[in-house]
Amino acid sequence: MAVTRTPRSRWIDEGLRALAAGGPDAVRIEALARALGVTKGGFYWHFDDRGALLEEMLDTWERLLVDDVIAGVESKGGDARARLRRLFALASSSRELLRIDLAVRDWARREPKVADRLRRADNRRLEYMRSLFGAFCPDEADVEARGMIAMALYVGSPFMAADHGTRSRADVLALAMQRLLA
């Protein structure tokens, strides 16, 4: 077995970086090759075509942004509120991961196949949040509203450009979070 110089994973990582920075249209294999310091020669050895790379990028996205996050929250204990706080902290921890998630969301608005994947992923995330809010929220409709608000804050706030006077965005998010955990 020869040494892998530029294995599949490096193409996928670089593809996710390009996706985060410029959306799916920015995932151009000749540009990725330049970024990796090679030519596209090797790309077509690993992947059938550009679409195959995009598919594997989505696999990686789901693993990083859903499986790993939930596992990370569950790994340490704590009650439901503590887990929710950790979920929010973890979900916003990596700027780069967040940008990937946002790019996938916008992508899903135009590509039905991506929308299907996002639906599966979001249903898993929301179901997890329901289980946490349900632990201290008796009213089922209230649980649903809180889950919706929590997710909308996570998804929506990076798409907002408003200022908040003396407060930082993080301050205001903390205020909103406080309302949700009351």
Added chain:
Amino acid sequence: MAVTRTPRSRWIDEGLRALAAGGPDAVRIEALARALGVTKGGFYWHFDDRGALLEEMLDTWERLLVDDVIAGVESKGGDARARLRRLFALASSSRELLRIDLAVRDWARREPKVADRLRRADNRRLEYMRSLFGAFCPDEADVEARGMIAMALYVGSPFMAADHGTRSRADVLALAMQRLLA
């Protein structure tokens, strides 16, 4: 004065349609020309280049999505809660306008000049919401949190793909809205 067959405004409208459907990369003047049933010959009579069209599209976006919406809410009277309800209803009324707004938001994530415009627009919208929430919310921090949540719901929910069991997305949004007006 000759009759205008395909005036500037038709290019701008078609450009906004393309933007809503596929993001700024989908605003290609040859494609717009095909959609309008002409060739790109006339485009370069109206506009210097593609960038000039994008600029004017952003002007139109701000007028439609900020000025017109606020004016529409203010035109009829009512107390602050009624206006907030009307603001939410109006902001979600047109599928097409909403899609344009979302596309601009994603665009702003990569283009600093677009981000500046979005910041101005979002500050105007949030300031307007502050004035409405402030009418029945004494605590200033609470006003800020509610404004943040309201805007995140508007911006974030179209980027979410989760299901809500027997409830529709509109049902859950109404539940969340109810919490905000309490």
Added chain:
DNA sequence: CGTTGACCATACGTCACCGTATGGATGGAG
């Protein structure tokens, strides 16, 4: 009825990208 202003068609050169083909290079296994 001729001119002019507003718009359109066509052809062109350039560029970036896709996917293919083909011939290396390189390092570990045997």
Added chain:
DNA sequence: CTCCATCCATACGGTGACGTATGGTCAACG
């Protein structure tokens, strides 16, 4: 030392987009 799996460089043909150049067309105006 040889072979083979793995990866890379290069060249190619094709496509679609940008912006330019140039010559129509057609209604309105005087």
